[in-house]
Amino acid sequence: MSGQKITINNRVLNVPDNPVIPFIEGDGIGPDIWAASEKVFDAAVEKAYGGQRKIEWKEVLAGQKAYDETGEWLPQATLDAIEEYLVAIKGPLTTPVGGGIRSLNVALRQKLDLYACVRPVRWFQGVPSPVKTPGDVDMTIFRENTEDIYAGIEYLSGTPEAKKVIDFLVNEMGATQIRFPETSSIGVKPVSVEGTQRLVRSAIEYALDKGSSSLTLVHKGNIMKFTEGKFKEWGYDVAKNDYNSEDYEGGPWQIINKDGQSLIIKDAIADAFLQQIILRPKEYDIIATLNLNGDYISDALAAQVGGIGIAPGANINYETGKSIFEATHGTAPKYAGQDKVNPSSVILSGEMMFRYMKWDEAADLIIKGIEGAISAKRVTYDFERQMEGATLLKCSEFGDEIIKNMD
Numbered sequence: 462m463s464g465q466k467i468t469i470n471n472r473v474l475n476v477p478d479n480p481v482i483p484f485i486e487g488d489g490i491g492p493d494i495w496a497a498s499e500k501v502f503d504a505a506v507e508k509a510y511g512g513q514r515k516i517e518w519k520e521v522l523a524g525q526k527a528y529d530e531t532g533e534w535l536p537q538a539t540l541d542a543i544e545e546y547l548v549a550i551k552g553p554l555t556t557p558v559g560g561g562i563r564s565l566n567v568a569l570r571q572k573l574d575l576y577a578c579v580r581p582v583r584w585f586q587g588v589p590s591p592v593k594t595p596g597d598v599d600m601t602i603f604r605e606n607t608e609d610i611y612a613g614i615e616y617l618s619g620t621p622e623a624k625k626v627i628d629f630l631v632n633e634m635g636a637t638q639i640r641f642p643e644t645s646s647i648g649v650k651p652v653s654v655e656g657t658q659r660l661v662r663s664a665i666e667y668a669l670d671k672g673s674s675s676l677t678l679v680h681k682g683n684i685m686k687f688t689e690g691k692f693k694e695w696g697y698d699v700a701k702n703d704y705n706s707e708d709y710e711g712g713p714w715q716i717i718n719k720d721g722q723s724l725i726i727k728d729a730i731a732d733a734f735l736q737q738i739i740l741r742p743k744e745y746d747i748i749a750t751l752n753l754n755g756d757y758i759s760d761a762l763a764a765q766v767g768g769i770g771i772a773p774g775a776n777i778n779y780e781t782g783k784s785i786f787e788a789t790h791g792t793a794p795k796y797a798g799q800d801k802v803n804p805s806s807v808i809l810s811g812e813m814m815f816r817y818m819k820w821d822e823a824a825d826l827i828i829k830g831i832e833g834a835i836s837a838k839r840v841t842y843d844f845e846r847q848m849e850g851a852t853l854l855k856c857s858e859f860g861d862e863i864i865k866n867m868d
């Protein structure tokens with residue numbers, strides 16, 4: 462392989478002109494989307510740098526394809542490759558519900574300690590939306606990616622493990638609130654100071670870099686006081702201790718003043734927040750939240766700007782540089798192999814990847830291509846079914862349309 466490794470020094474990536482980038486094709490709609498996306502990425506790099514730069518794609522396995530070829534769902538070689546090459550991109554991976562293997566997507570984030578799930582949500586002119594002013598939605602979600610109920614510490618009802626945990630809670634901790642102790646399954650929700658603060662710090666850095674006006678800590682701290690409630694408190698502590706913030710409007714809201722810029726740090730309770738983002742989206746900019754809230758908020762916000770067919774994301778550890786870029790959506794199994802779905806989420810995840818690599822010229826071409834394809838109303842089924850006078854394109858054709866519109 463002729464490509465070179467991306468490295469990191471003091472939080473700054475060092476990107477060669479021919480970086481090796483591992484990719485996971487994904488399950489379900491993954492192969493269709495990946496084929497379209499890879500073509501778009503290569504075209505954007507070629508157009509932007511005229512052959513001076515080129516990505517050396519390296520396939521790594523996870524999910525069904527890995528299991529079929531190696532007998533393992535998440536081979537160690539895949540984790541090793543991402544450790545080695547730092548920046549990777551993936552399609553979605555299937556997780557069975559109620560039993561079977563635990564999420565490989567979550568496992569990748571936890572094993573590589575990719576603590577920030579960064580999901581920008583913006584509207585592209587012309588994309589059909591169920592709300593009146595989708596252009597008012599311009600937010601970036603920072604979802605904590607390694608803790609919370611997603612840590613996967615769960616014990617199944619009726620097992621000796623569940624009984625042991627319940628006995629401990631009842632007999633040693635004096636818990637009286639387990640309504641049906643004989644038949645309860647039990648889940649554990651770890652939320653730490655370190656986990657919260659590194660996530661909130663990365664969200665503040667991003668907000669300051671982008672010139673954002675506010676960062677909202679979203680939590681359900683009125684009910685889960687020591688997990689969600691502390692997330693809010695520890696989040697405010699980052700603003701106070703690391704950025705010398707001051708009380709805003711009497712507190713607890715804070716204001717960070719840095720280099721002539723002001724960033725308000727506020728908070729919202731999750732249920733009310735979910736209505737506010739529909740009623741008054743202009744009031745929200747950067748969102749920092751725990752894992753489960755972030756999962757729900759991601760898809761809900763995406764719906765306002767056209768759905769999860771156009772919802773990109775990244776899983777990042779800003780200290781080690783390790784990162785996996787991936788769509789917000791899943792494997793949509795009913796569409797697998799039909800060359801039908803919208804590849805924009807993975808394509809825009811690649812756009813985020815290029816910005817992370819400081820290949821902004823290639824990223825800009827992707828945006829130009831997507832804007833052109835949408836304004837020509839030549840789109841995949843998800844947009845076409847809601848757009849008057851649109852031409853229905855396949856997944857692969859939409860990718861080609863994006864490339865055409867880069868010129």
Ligand SMILES: NC(=O)C1=CN([C@@H]2O[C@H](COP(=O)(O)OP(=O)(O)OC[C@H]3O[C@@H](n4cnc5c(N)ncnc54)[C@H](OP(=O)(O)O)[C@@H]3O)[C@@H](O)[C@H]2O)C=CC1
Nearest residue numbers: 553554555556557566769770789790791792793802803843
């Ligand atoms: N990071 C990951 O890898 C993720 C994996 N998953 C996994 O994916 C599997 C399926 O999950 P499910 O709940 O069905 O959610 P999905 O996100 O896979 O699909 C739900 C619906 O969203 C729409 N959709 C999804 N992707 C696209 C796309 N590219 N273009 C257009 N529309 C799209 C479709 O809507 P419509 O029916 O209206 O056309 C689809 O039926 C599960 O095993 C889940 O665990 C889920 C989320 C993330």
Ligand SMILES: O=C(O)CCC(=O)C(=O)O
Nearest residue numbers: 555556564566567756789
């Ligand atoms: O891992 C999964 O299967 C689902 C994860 C998910 O929904 C997400 O990360 O948004």
Ligand SMILES: [Mg+2]
Nearest residue numbers: 756759760789
């Ligand atoms: Mg999700």
